[in-house]
Amino acid sequence: xxxxxxxxxxxxxxxxxxxxxxxxxxxxxxxxxxxxxxxxxxxxxxxxxxxxxxxxxxxxxxxxxxxxxxxxxxxxxxxxxxxxxxxxxxxxxxxxxxxxxxxxxxxxxxxxxxxxxxxxxxxxxxxxxxxxxxxxxxxxxxxxxxxxxxxxxxxxxxxxxxxxxxxxxxxxxxxxxxxxxxxxxxxxxxxxxxxxxxxxxxxxxxxxxxxxxxxxxxxxxxxxxxxxxxxxxxxxxxxxxxxxxxxxxxxxxxxxxxxxxxxxxxxxxxxxxxxxxxxxxxxxxxxxxxxxxxxxxxxxxxxxxx
Amino acid sequence: xxxxxxxxxxxxxxxxxxxxxxxxxxxxxxxxxxxxxxxxxxxxxxxxxxxxxxxxxxxxxxxxxxxxxxxxxxxxxxxxxxxxxxxxxxxxxxxxxxxxxxxxxxxxxxxxxxxxxxxxxxxxxxxxxxxxxxxxxxxxxxxxxxxxxxxxxxxxxxxxxxxxxxxxxxxxxxxxxxxxxxxxxxxxxxxxxxxxxxxxxxxxxxxxxxxxxxxxxxxxxxxxxxxxxxxxxxxxx
Numbered sequence: 001x002x003x004x005x006x007x008x009x010x011x012x013x014x015x016x017x018x019x020x021x022x023x024x025x026x027x028x029x030x031x032x033x034x035x036x037x038x039x040x041x042x043x044x045x046x047x048x049x050x051x052x053x054x055x056x057x058x059x060x061x062x063x064x065x066x067x068x069x070x071x072x073x074x075x076x077x078x079x080x081x082x083x084x085x086x087x088x089x090x091x092x093x094x095x096x097x098x099x100x101x102x103x104x105x106x107x108x109x110x111x112x113x114x115x116x117x118x119x120x121x122x123x124x125x126x127x128x129x130x131x132x133x134x135x136x137x138x139x140x141x142x143x144x145x146x147x148x149x150x151x152x153x154x155x156x157x158x159x160x161x162x163x164x165x166x167x168x169x170x171x172x173x174x175x176x177x178x179x180x181x182x183x184x185x186x187x188x189x190x191x192x193x194x195x196x197x198x199x200x201x202x203x204x205x206x207x208x209x210x211x212x213x214x215x216x217x218x219x220x221x222x223x224x225x226x227x228x229x230x231x232x233x234x235x236x237x238x239x240x241x242x243x244x245x246x247x248x249x250x251x252x253x254x255x256x257x258x259x260x261x262x263x264x265x266x267x268x269x270x271x272x273x274x275x276x277x278x279x280x281x282x283x284x285x286x287x288x289x290x291x292x293x294x295x296x297x298x299x300x301x302x303x304x305x306x
Numbered sequence: 307x308x309x310x311x312x313x314x315x316x317x318x319x320x321x322x323x324x325x326x327x328x329x330x331x332x333x334x335x336x337x338x339x340x341x342x343x344x345x346x347x348x349x350x351x352x353x354x355x356x357x358x359x360x361x362x363x364x365x366x367x368x369x370x371x372x373x374x375x376x377x378x379x380x381x382x383x384x385x386x387x388x389x390x391x392x393x394x395x396x397x398x399x400x401x402x403x404x405x406x407x408x409x410x411x412x413x414x415x416x417x418x419x420x421x422x423x424x425x426x427x428x429x430x431x432x433x434x435x436x437x438x439x440x441x442x443x444x445x446x447x448x449x450x451x452x453x454x455x456x457x458x459x460x461x462x463x464x465x466x467x468x469x470x471x472x473x474x475x476x477x478x479x480x481x482x483x484x485x486x487x488x489x490x491x492x493x494x495x496x497x498x499x500x501x502x503x504x505x506x507x508x509x510x511x512x513x514x515x516x517x518x519x520x521x522x523x524x525x526x527x528x529x530x531x532x533x534x535x536x537x538x539x540x541x542x543x
């Protein structure tokens with residue numbers, strides 16, 4: 001029975017090998033860190049969007065909540081950064097619990113409401129009257145616990161966790177029931193799926209991944225502002241990566257994030273003017289010719305996508 | 307007594323609009339029951355209320371000795387109600403996955419064994435097991451819907467208009483298949499239809515009109531009833 005997990009396991013091991021091995025040949029650790037960050041976020045978004053079909057435009061809200069939750073726990077409660085990462089994940093899950101009623105909306109209404117929720121969270125965190133806790137708009141300083149290498153491996157840990165979650169969903173009945181919800185909520189409930197519970201679990205798992213990613217990001221970056229960790233770019237990037245790669249598989253979001261984020265770094269920063277053009281063109285072509293992402297090419301060739 | 311499903315004085319509807327005005331009916335074990343009614347009579351509303359997709363406003367639903375009037379849909383399905391809606395399948399999942407979801411509550415081993423039965427009944431499905439539901443023809447989809455519903459080995463099979471969207475030739479085939487399954491698996495079934503050819507294998511027939519059950523009896527009684535003969539067999543028969 002465990003055999004069906006082998007292909008997914010292979011992908012996870014390959015990713016781990018890459019990110020352990022690559023720093024020996026390529027010394028831009030911050031790029032590798034950010035790449036892992038987006039890989040993890042893409043898998044996290046894949047859980048809620050790929051499997052249940054809810055498109056969370058405010059996904060960055062969980063990321064920010066995790067970054068602040070972790071950082072505040074580290075600075076005010078003086079816990080270890082690793083524990084802070086976990087706290088960040090839990091804070092994001094609690095945020096997710098508060099937002100569960102949004103799941104009653106569907107399609108664009110959900111996306112917009114979620115977007116608004118993430119911005120509301122941003123305004124709360126950046127509010128100067130909360131300066132004693134969040135430092136308001138002045139940002140958080142974690143330089144006392146700064147440890148780039150530890151942060152790098154913590155990110156790898158979160159990424160492995162996210163990939164393992166998706167691998168489980170890809171191969172289990174629970175994952176299948178989520179796909180059924182995406183297809184048709186009523187028919188899914190008539191198959192005996194507890195729709196409300198299943199989608200809430202997916203939502204919270206997705207939030208947990210984003211929250212932990214946010215907390216590691218805060219730790220690794222050491223100094224950040226509300227506008228950094230609540231930036232809509234995070235949501236948009238993640239969504240584009242997932243769509244580009246292909247949803248509801250382990251490999252799809254990884255491929256999307258690897259290709260597009262690397263491209264963003266190599267062309268986007270040196271020649272931003274061409275990059276925008278190129279990126280835009282790529283996305284238009286994608287929507288026109290490969291609406292199901294890059295991995296749909298493999299699927300058409302009857303290749304199993306883990 | 308030997309009733310598997312008993313519905314008494316059921317009232318239900320959508321929002322402020324009441325559709326069912328005190329409907330009562332019952333299905334016994336191994337019995338095939340057809341619920342006839344024209345469009346808008348309240349057939350789907352009645353079935354949805356039995357499955358729990360709509361909440362009963364009044365009245366009582368007892369299934370297998372348990373009052374399920376207020377139970378959640380997934381509890382009712384787990385309790386042994388198999389429900390096939392008009393559309394019924396997941397078009398973007400494979401035939402195999404559709405069947406797996408049909409047996410969502412059962413073990414993988416049970417499901418594999420049951421799927422073999424289904425492939426035996428419906429050889430087409432075996433051939434298309436790795437194909438998406440969307441790639442099946444209308445008739446094959448209907449068969450997948452039936453197979454998916456039977457996967458969980460339900461004590462009672464509820465079907466909402468199995469004939470909808472099918473050509474007359476295929477309707478005949480669906481009737482044959484259901485008749486065969488009723489005999490082979492000793493199914494207890496409640497089928498809502500407006501197509502009278504389904505009374506072919508019905509042991510009991512109810513007629514639903516404007517949210518009320520206006521007739522209950524076997525085929526002979528039905529054919530002996532003048533008004534009904536005019537409504538349902540009138541011009542075409």
